[in-house]
Amino acid sequence: MTGDLHCAKCGYNLKGLSVRSVCPECGLAIPATLLAKVDPHAAELKPIVWRVPIALGLVVWAAAGLLAACILWLLRTEDLATLFGVATPVSEGVSRRLGELAVTLVGISGLGSIAFIRPHAGIPGRQVFFAAVAVVAYLPMVIALHRLVSVFNIAIPTPYFGASPVSVTRVLLRLAIGACLIVIALGVRPNARLLVARSMLLRSGKVDRQTLYGFAGAVGVAMLGDLIHLASTMGIGSLGSIARLTGTALIGVGSLLTTFGLLGLFIDGVRILPAIITTPIGERDVLGPRTGSEFTPHDRRG
Ligand SMILES: [Zn+2]
Known part of the structure; x- marks a missing residue:
């Protein structure tokens, strides 16, 4: 030796x-x-020159995204309270502050995503470009989410199980956020896979985890629900209410899967950390x- x-x-x-x-x-x-x-x-x-910033970016990217999702679930407790006939637990002020926190966390996640642009030398220009597009996609997403939580969460605290009709603008904002999430997932994927391949543990596991594809698919399920909601605004009578219920169910399932996807990304991020920090x-x-x-x-x- x-x-x-x-x-x-x-x-x-x-x-x-x-x-x-x-x-x-x-x-x-x-x-x-x-x-x-x-x-x-x-x-x-290829050696990673900025090991600590890249590792930090990766974990912050996943952790901030997961936390933001958890907070957005908290904001929906009012919906659940309405559904089960319990008194509304979240006040307007709390809802506003939680919403702002979620927007900030998404912004922080966006800063973390910069780590995917060019983690080391020798990456094809196309992949660097895709990752850069993903980072840029955070900007419209943050703007749309900010509008969603600062205006619509206050005006319509129970968009799914309340009495208020489907807001077309709210649904369009959600669709915009969903589209950004898919662009981000697919954009960071090539370079994320490069980083995963550095981990002997994940490589030898022979398990080809498609966490980012799964995440994009989950977002797609929720977006389908939003599209059905959009269609329900044009429906007549009972057909409209059936469409609304179907859309809500798909949004619920899609959101749940999206949150699990974020958890999976966080776990993968933590697992590849040693391979990034050490030579x-x-x-x-x-x-x-x-x-x-x-x-x-x-x-x-x-
Ligand atoms: Zn020993």
């Missing part, structure tokens, strides 16, 4: 020891540490250039 490598079990520095021996501190076979820590693809991975360890870093062929951490025959 010519380079620094810390035992996978106890953290002892194995430098200077034979590859075929065991850790003198805990007895773990050194090949076990090599398997766990040495990345066979380390040489192909990948290659065979040559610990075994030296000449002995590199002696040991292959992953069986290349499959």
Whole structure:
């Protein structure tokens, strides 16, 4: 062992020891540490220069989005209160402040999304462009969400189960937000996948998690509900009310799936953090250039 490598079990520095021996501190076979820590693809991975800002951006992006969604759910408790005939729990002032907090969190999430534009060198220009479009899409989304929570949440606190008719402007604002969310999810996806591929853990798991596609699909379900609401404003009599109920159901399911999608993105973000913050360890870093062929951490025959 010519380079620094810390035992996978106890953290002892194995430098200077034979590859075929065991850790003198805990007895773990050194090949076990090599398997766990040495990345066979380390040489192909481009170095991330701004490791901490990229890692921070990623976590802030996902966490702020998830928190904003939770707050938007809180704002709908009034709807649920109306549905179940309980006294309204949220006052206008609280509703306004919660709405502002959600808008701020979405803005912070947008700042975090900058990390996706060009996390390291050697990324195709097309992918950099898509991620930049995603970041820009936060601007109309923040404006639409701000209008939604500052005007419509106050004027119509119970848009789904209250007596007030469907507001076309409110539905259009929601559709605009949904469209932005889909643009963001698809825009960051290519570079997000690049970052996920850096994690040995996620790569070797052989599970191709399509979290961002799933998220975009969930938003699409809610948008379908909004489109049905829009159609319900043109419906006559009972047909209109059936359409409204169907739309509300789809919005509810879509919103729930969207929130789970955000939770999934947050979990994935936390899981790939170690792969972004630390430099990948290659065979040559610990075994030296000449002995590199002696040991292959992953069986290349499959
Ligand atoms: Zn050890």
